Amino acid sequence: MAFPKWVSLIFIAIVIMPLPISSNQSLSPEEELAQIPVLFLEYAKRQDLFDRMVSIRRKIHENPELCYEELETSKLIRAELDRLGIHYKYPLAETGVVGFVGTGGPPFVAIRADMDALAMQEIVEWEHKSKIPGKMHGCGHDAHVAMLLGAASILQEHRHQLQGTVVLVFQPAEEGCAGAKKMLEEGALEHVSAIFALHVAGEHPIGSVASRPGPILAASGFFEAVISGKGGHAAIPQHTIDPILAASNVIVSLQHLVSREADPLDSQVVTVGKFQGGGAFNVIPDSVTIGGTFRAFSKESFVQLRQRIKEVITGQASVQRCNATVLFNEIEKPFYPVTVNDKDLHDFFGKVAGDLLGPRNVFEKQPLMGAEDFSFYQEVIPGYFFFLGMKNDSQGQYKPGHSPDFRVNEDVLPYGAAFHASLATRYLLENQPKSTSMSDQKKKSTSTKGNFHDEL
Numbered sequence: 001m002a003f004p005k006w007v008s009l010i011f012i013a014i015v016i017m018p019l020p021i022s023s024n025q026s027l028s029p030e031e032e033l034a035q036i037p038v039l040f041l042e043y044a045k046r047q048d049l050f051d052r053m054v055s056i057r058r059k060i061h062e063n064p065e066l067c068y069e070e071l072e073t074s075k076l077i078r079a080e081l082d083r084l085g086i087h088y089k090y091p092l093a094e095t096g097v098v099g100f101v102g103t104g105g106p107p108f109v110a111i112r113a114d115m116d117a118l119a120m121q122e123i124v125e126w127e128h129k130s131k132i133p134g135k136m137h138g139c140g141h142d143a144h145v146a147m148l149l150g151a152a153s154i155l156q157e158h159r160h161q162l163q164g165t166v167v168l169v170f171q172p173a174e175e176g177c178a179g180a181k182k183m184l185e186e187g188a189l190e191h192v193s194a195i196f197a198l199h200v201a202g203e204h205p206i207g208s209v210a211s212r213p214g215p216i217l218a219a220s221g222f223f224e225a226v227i228s229g230k231g232g233h234a235a236i237p238q239h240t241i242d243p244i245l246a247a248s249n250v251i252v253s254l255q256h257l258v259s260r261e262a263d264p265l266d267s268q269v270v271t272v273g274k275f276q277g278g279g280a281f282n283v284i285p286d287s288v289t290i291g292g293t294f295r296a297f298s299k300e301s302f303v304q305l306r307q308r309i310k311e312v313i314t315g316q317a318s319v320q321r322c323n324a325t326v327l328f329n330e331i332e333k334p335f336y337p338v339t340v341n342d343k344d345l346h347d348f349f350g351k352v353a354g355d356l357l358g359p360r361n362v363f364e365k366q367p368l369m370g371a372e373d374f375s376f377y378q379e380v381i382p383g384y385f386f387f388l389g390m391k392n393d394s395q396g397q398y399k400p401g402h403s404p405d406f407r408v409n410e411d412v413l414p415y416g417a418a419f420h421a422s423l424a425t426r427y428l429l430e431n432q433p434k435s436t437s438m439s440d441q442k443k444k445s446t447s448t449k450g451n452f453h454d455e456l
């Protein structure tokens with residue numbers, strides 16, 4: 001396997017201009033790069049930064065906000081960026097914020113946090129429990145915001161050593177509303193050549209990460225169907241057309257899509273989670289509404305599944321003399337594409353993660369049928385999504401996301417901040433533009449020092 005040209009170019013660049021982050025002249029270029037994550041983790045674990053991240057996370061946790069309503073969360077993010085002296089754009093996608101740290105010039109690399117909570121009730125009794133009934137940060141996005149702000153602080157502290165620009169993406173509405181899509185439409189990733197994001201994970205030990213190249217999370221969509229018949233007396237079925245029975249057959253037939261039509265080695269899901277119809281023991285209702293979700297790991301399988309769901313519902317309903325209308329409701333609940341990790345970024349991530357945690361704490365992840373709107377970014381530029389472990393058996397069980405007793409292990413915050421900052425810094429160092437000569441680079445990095453605020 002030959003190394004791309006830029007690798008040797010970077011090594012030359014490093015020999016000529018030692019990386020100032022560790023400024024240890026006796027280290028080789030590789031050792032110098034390897035030092036960055038170690039130093040950033042030490043920095044992120046410092047008491048003042050740790051306390052700050054914990055306090056931000058708890059504030060957001062107490063006041064969870066849903067899709068596109070993240071006004072207070074957004075305000076808190078902007079206040080922290082102001083405090084750090086970081087320039088930002090606002091609003092994008094209603095409540096989104098995009099910050100900039102570094103030279104203001106290329107290359108640009110993005111690190112992303114989602115901001116929204118879930119419509120569910122927290123059952124954990126603790127001092128900073130959600131103050132809003134029926135809303136909860138049950139997926140850890142409060143921690144994601146705190147970690148990205150922690151990274152912002154580390155990066156701003158080292159801004160003169162950044163060889164390019166880090167774009168801090170604070171994104172609303174991950175949970176079903178496709179905030180990422182809207183952020184993209186409003187230009188959040190202009191000039192950006194790669195993007196990284198993490199998700200806290202209670203099933204992996206703290207101090208470890210897990211991910212994989214290629215597809216890691218599924219494409220996801222929702223459907224809703226109204227099956228209409230003819231209501232009447234439950235004891236005189238011959239004068240009715242029973243939509244309950246028709247809907248029952250529809251649901252059974254839908255299960256055959258995955259069991260009989262899909263390749264057993266190509267994972268797919270069809271789940272009917274909603275079944276509404278009738279209200280009396282002795283009345284056959286006029287209509288029944290069913291709804292559910294479908295998942296697949298490739299665009300082709302996803303499109304095929306969508307088509308067959310529609311055909312099966314209408315076809316099976318008509319077998320029972322009912323009519324059916326099927327809606328995919330893409331405006332309100334857009335389809336999420338497959339989350340596909342870029343293979344080169346996977347190799348890059350492996351190196352940085354190995355330097356940060358030691359190679360034996362970097363795990364290969366099995367794909368999950370869950371979905372992420374991070375996939376929208378990956379449709380446009382190379383992106384990388386990984387899971388950050390927070391399990392600590394001496395602190396009890398950490399439940400999966402979306403559980404009412406979900407908890408975040410706050411010890412994870414420094415790891416997340418160090419990961420964001422290290423991935424961004426190293427990406428910039430290792431992806432300098434090929435065309436620029438070394439002396440130009442040197443000139444640029446000194447001449448733009450400190451005045452990037454005016455440029456953006």
Ligand SMILES: *[C@@H]1O[C@H](CO)[C@@H](O)[C@H](O)[C@H]1NC(C)=O
Pocket residue numbers: 024025026027
């Ligand atoms: C530079 O790195 C070497 C090798 O890791 C170490 O022994 C030395 O103490 C470092 N020097 C400074 C000034 O950090």
Ligand SMILES: *[C@@H]1O[C@H](CO)[C@@H](O)[C@H](O)[C@H]1NC(C)=O
Pocket residue numbers: 228229230241321322323
């Ligand atoms: C189904 O639609 C057809 C055409 O609109 C209509 O004639 C029929 O009455 C409908 N059947 C039911 C059960 O609603």
Ligand SMILES: *[C@@H]1O[C@H](CO)[C@@H](O)[C@H](O)[C@H]1NC(C)=O
Pocket residue numbers: 206207392393394395411
């Ligand atoms: C796990 O939890 C225990 C008890 O709170 C703590 O002492 C220890 O440092 C934690 N381990 C890690 C790796 O955070």
Ligand SMILES: [Zn+2]
Pocket residue numbers: 138139175401402
């Ligand atoms: Zn979630």
Ligand SMILES: [Zn+2]
Pocket residue numbers: 139140141174199401
């Ligand atoms: Zn989430």
